[in-house]
Amino acid sequence: MMIVGLSGGFDPAWRLDYDLPYDFMHDAAAVLLDDGRMVAAVEQERLNRIKHTNRCAAPAVRACLEAHGAGIDDVDAFAYYATEQAADQVLYAYHTRLKAGRERIGIRALLCRALEEEFERPIDPARLHFADHHLCHALGAYVHSGFRDCLAVTLDGAGEGNASLALRVRGGEFETLRSVGVANSLGYLYRETIRFLGYDMFEEYKVMGLAPYGDPAPHRALFRNFYELGPDGEYILHLERVPMLHALLAPRRDDEPFSGLHKDLAASLQEVLETVAFHMLRHWRESTGEPRLCLSGGVAHNSTLNGKILLSGLFDEVFVHPAAHDAGGALGAALHAHRALRPRVLPAPLEHLFLGRDIGPDAAARAVLERWSPLVSVTPVADPCAAAARLLAEGQVLGWVQGRSEFGPRALGNRSIVADPRPAANMTRINAMIKKREGYRPFAPSVLEQHAAEYFEVPPHAPALPYMTCVVPVSEDKRALLGAVTHIDGSARVQTVNRAQNERYYRLIEEFGRLTGVPVVLNTSFNNNAEPVVDSIDEAVACYLTTGLDTLVVGNCLVSRARADAPAWEGMAAWLPETVAIRDVEASTGKGRRERFAELVVRSSQGRRRRIGEAARAFLLQAGADRRIGGVADAVGIAPEGRAALLEELRELWAARLVSIGPLRPGA
Numbered sequence: 001m002m003i004v005g006l007s008g009g010f011d012p013a014w015r016l017d018y019d020l021p022y023d024f025m026h027d028a029a030a031v032l033l034d035d036g037r038m039v040a041a042v043e044q045e046r047l048n049r050i051k052h053t054n055r056c057a058a059p060a061v062r063a064c065l066e067a068h069g070a071g072i073d074d075v076d077a078f079a080y081y082a083t084e085q086a087a088d089q090v091l092y093a094y095h096t097r098l099k100a101g102r103e104r105i106g107i108r109a110l111l112c113r114a115l116e117e118e119f120e121r122p123i124d125p126a127r128l129h130f131a132d133h134h135l136c137h138a139l140g141a142y143v144h145s146g147f148r149d150c151l152a153v154t155l156d157g158a159g160e161g162n163a164s165l166a167l168r169v170r171g172g173e174f175e176t177l178r179s180v181g182v183a184n185s186l187g188y189l190y191r192e193t194i195r196f197l198g199y200d201m202f203e204e205y206k207v208m209g210l211a212p213y214g215d216p217a218p219h220r221a222l223f224r225n226f227y228e229l230g231p232d233g234e235y236i237l238h239l240e241r242v243p244m245l246h247a248l249l250a251p252r253r254d255d256e257p258f259s260g261l262h263k264d265l266a267a268s269l270q271e272v273l274e275t276v277a278f279h280m281l282r283h284w285r286e287s288t289g290e291p292r293l294c295l296s297g298g299v300a301h302n303s304t305l306n307g308k309i310l311l312s313g314l315f316d317e318v319f320v321h322p323a324a325h326d327a328g329g330a331l332g333a334a335l336h337a338h339r340a341l342r343p344r345v346l347p348a349p350l351e352h353l354f355l356g357r358d359i360g361p362d363a364a365a366r367a368v369l370e371r372w373s374p375l376v377s378v379t380p381v382a383d384p385c386a387a388a389a390r391l392l393a394e395g396q397v398l399g400w401v402q403g404r405s406e407f408g409p410r411a412l413g414n415r416s417i418v419a420d421p422r423p424a425a426n427m428t429r430i431n432a433m434i435k436k437r438e439g440y441r442p443f444a445p446s447v448l449e450q451h452a453a454e455y456f457e458v459p460p461h462a463p464a465l466p467y468m469t470c471v472v473p474v475s476e477d478k479r480a481l482l483g484a485v486t487h488i489d490g491s492a493r494v495q496t497v498n499r500a501q502n503e504r505y506y507r508l509i510e511e512f513g514r515l516t517g518v519p520v521v522l523n524t525s526f527n528n529n530a531e532p533v534v535d536s537i538d539e540a541v542a543c544y545l546t547t548g549l550d551t552l553v554v555g556n557c558l559v560s561r562a563r564a565d566a567p568a569w570e571g572m573a574a575w576l577p578e579t580v581a582i583r584d585v586e587a588s589t590g591k592g593r594r595e596r597f598a599e600l601v602v603r604s605s606q607g608r609r610r611r612i613g614e615a616a617r618a619f620l621l622q623a624g625a626d627r628r629i630g631g632v633a634d635a636v637g638i639a640p641e642g643r644a645a646l647l648e649e650l651r652e653l654w655a656a657r658l659v660s661i662g663p664l665r666p667g668a
Helices: 058-067 084-098 107-119 133-145 186-197 204-213 217-226 239-247 260-288 303-312 327-341 362-370 384-393 425-435 449-455 503-516 537-545 566-570 614-622 629-635 640-655
Strands: 002-007 029-034 037-043 077-080 128-130 149-159 162-170 173-181 227-229 235-237 292-296 317-320 354-358 376-380 398-401 404-406 415-419 444-448 471-473 491-493 495-497 520-525 551-554 557-561 573-575 580-590 593-602 609-612 660-662
Touching: 002 058, 002 327, 029 058, 029 327, 037 058, 037 327, 058 107, 058 354, 077 107, 077 327, 084 107, 107 128, 128 327, 133 149, 133 162, 133 173, 133 292, 133 317, 133 327, 149 186, 149 260, 162 186, 162 260, 186 204, 186 235, 186 239, 186 260, 204 260, 204 303, 217 227, 217 239, 217 260, 227 260, 235 260, 260 303, 292 303, 303 317, 303 471, 303 491, 362 376, 362 537, 362 557, 376 537, 384 398, 384 415, 384 503, 384 551, 384 557, 398 537, 415 425, 425 520, 444 449, 444 491, 444 503, 449 495, 495 503, 503 520, 537 551, 537 557, 537 660, 566 629, 566 640, 573 614, 573 629, 580 614, 593 614, 609 614, 609 640, 614 629, 614 640, 629 640, 640 660
Parallel strands: 002 077, 037 354, 077 128, 149 292, 292 317, 398 551, 444 495
Antiparallel strands: 002 029, 029 037, 149 162, 162 173, 227 235, 354 404, 376 557, 398 415, 415 520, 444 520, 471 491, 551 557, 573 660, 580 593, 593 609
8 A cells, every 4th residue: 555645835836825834834745655664755845946845745746656666546545744624724814814815725625736736637535634743743753763662752843733742652552641832832942042043943953053162051040031840741931031032132143253142042042952851751751661762843853952862861762753854744644544544554664764766777877967068077987985985085075976865854875975074174164165054063974883882972772873863972082083073062963874774875984994994974965055955966966066075976977077168158058946036126225216126036935035137137037948058148138248247147046046057958
């Protein structure tokens, strides 16, 4: 039996009928189960290139089916990560706010319509199933842990009026112990506080990385106003008191450097999160006696908290789902439907996360790369692991693209940027030149599983940490050695790698270890600050050409930059992604003065925008994936002396992922 789980919204990338706030839905994804085993999983952001997208995941459904060699008619059921009642309430409230007389439509009909538009097939509404949001989180973590009995806890921002759920699971039977309402949301406390540090929703992890630079002690008394600990693991949060922080500082501007105060506030916030979470978990451990813990929900991506739980000894075993965010809700929804339809078929524990789209066989991958000539040179190699390891040992930073892409927010060795973990300068270089992000942000180490205990303080009960979900201390005698992956507090978000889960990535690290004596590499997601993790070969080449990466390794090919001149660039195509629009703006510049200009805007509720020049506007209105840049420039009358400026602006917009540049569409 095949079941598709869904999370996210209802609009395709090019339409905004239901521009619902990200508070309600985000991280759209599709997951395909075949007799209870997760065989494909794709986040919609990998396809439409909008981070945390709340658009419809129907294209992700198609990608999952294609990856498994199946079609839409093979699917027995579809499942959504919220109850039908809760989703309908949100939709009806949205219709009321619009006051537009638009047809009121419920979630069941809306999902059917979205799938029918994608697949041009009628979808029987009876094939749709719905499941409670927090139960989806808990169920995914429980099933994939492989535990029979455990305590399952979800920690989230909000979902169907709740922020947290504690359950006792015995042999697959769930008993609700406590439900915590949104008024006491740890996710919301974190989000509201980080706004004083210049961050917002989806940037909580940045503050987690900043916290070790600060000291919680100076502001501990102030932050004590934000929560109360009660008996039996209960707690009360006072979100309404967060504005007390205005007495200390104004919210940080984007261009403002981080002060000691900012760092101390980050440390204070992290301490509050850990204090409240341990208060709750300690109670349930003692009252239930359950020695195993499953964690999920967005807050469960706080790997610092997870590492402290792991190392505390409070539980004998801890499993944190690697897709703990709402994309993982698609998994839980599919599992919920599986339990209803095939109760006697036990779903399978998690094997690995390489469940996305494949780069294809060597010949096909090389053909895609060759289409980027003359911007790049492509060199096939007999052993890409050995070749890449030599380049790493020589100091290069590589883009590494192999096999099927990962599900979840972490790059685990198939869509990764890799580097030598030893020189501390690599952290600065990659943050500045490649990731284009804050310089304090740490990078993760990938280590061969059998050597993990030599370099990191992994507890004996958790020798394998394959999903990069926990921060642990770097062994004290290895911190100076691993300068690029050791954080300011001596910790690292470690990933252990074994041969069975990822043969090629294992061999890369093994070869690097043979050359250097250190079986560890620096691993970070393959993207820049303007885009999700790359998924396709074309996206990998685009990221390579718009960052400071030294070499790109795709399958069995090494890719390097060619000496491309203006005619080479003019032979490529440039076009607007379907999520980006040109907007003409008229704005006031003072008393009686106005100006007109054009801008590009990403069509989403959190869309980015950037002003563009008149030549770029004229060009982009005529451009397309089937037209050469030079031909379009000729058609709109851009003189030869203006071509260099146009190309420079297009490349800048490309680096910001507001414009696409690439080979002409096949057949053009």
